[in-house]
């Protein structure tokens with residue numbers, strides 16, 4: 389291992405305590421949140437992903453979660469998204485997991501299906517809906533309700549097609565294990581397919597996948613069971629949720645607590661509590677740590693580990709979240725783009741010896 393921690397400090401800082409989930413122990417509580425890079429072709433990872441993810445492992449975070457990765461080609465948000473729908477995707481991902489694990493970090497991959505939010509142009513090209521005539525594909529969802537009025541109308545998945553999507557998640561998880569990932573995260577947030585089923589604003593079905601909360605979370609619970617069955621028993625399974633829709637009549641944090649309880653029973657170990665992006669007319673209340681109260685409520689009321697995400701940018705803020713028991717870990721996205729060494733800087737600021745890479749010793753003495 390190319391990391392060193394020559395003289396560990398005696399000081400106990402919650403953010404830098406290890407965290408054990410099933411058979412995996414993470415070196416601290418600072419995670420890297422999945423972030424789409426829109427830099428793939430045909431779902432393949434490449435050197436951009438290696439450097440982007442590898443840098444954050446060098447920077448001291450404990451868990452690196454690879455971006456939303458399509459379980460089918462149609463499950464991608466854009467043509468630039470990563471995929472794990474065929475065995476050929478495994479080779480490059482294996483190189484990435486090896487590099488990260490050799491830096492003392494643990495690799496996770498977020499698998500998912502973009503549902504009615506699939507088939508869009510890259511965000512850096514405006515992110516508009518990409519129609520079939522321009523190289524896009526038929527989008528799918530729980531109900532034929534478009535996300536934005538300018539988007540295509542999703543095909544309402546049949547129960548047979550739902551079974552196919554669940555199976556695709558399980559197959560992708562199997563490939564993730566082969567690629568050397570030690571954690572899998574199911575993407576059930578941000579208005580993508582599983583989340584679309586949860587929300588009464590995007591799911592108006594009248595079959596066993598719509599109506600009651602139990603029915604609306606059915607596809608998610610079935611996906612969890614299928615993925616759990618496809619990965620080793622000692623492998624942690626995480627799930628990211630949108631804790632609230634930020635819209636009248638939408639999913640509530642009380643629903644999230646019930647979802648978390650059912651997910652835990654089905655085999656999820658840790659829930660990352662994000663929010664929103666399910667409906668275009670949402671009214672989110674952004675402020676530092678805006679999702680922390682959701683992580684705290686889900687953790688306390690469902691009795692499951694949680695990670696807090698969203699506008700966590702300061703070492704003291706991150707440490708307080710963990711120390712006060714609001715979440716078991718923090719997971720950072722944009723701050724890690726600004727500062728790949730956030731965890732090393734945070735360790736220094738909080739007075740603990742960072743697990744810096746040996747090669748960088750002169751800079752962190």
Ligand SMILES: Cc1cc2nc3c(=O)[nH]c(=O)nc-3n(C[C@H](O)[C@H](O)[C@H](O)COP(=O)(O)O)c2cc1C
Nearest residue numbers: 421422423424455456697698699700720721722723
């Ligand atoms: C460029 C970019 C790509 C993202 N891609 C994903 C993704 O693939 N999966 C996901 O769950 N969230 C994704 N997110 C959301 C982040 O993981 C995170 O939940 C959100 O940015 C809030 O955290 P932050 O304030 O630390 O950035 C993305 C965010 C950014 C900025």
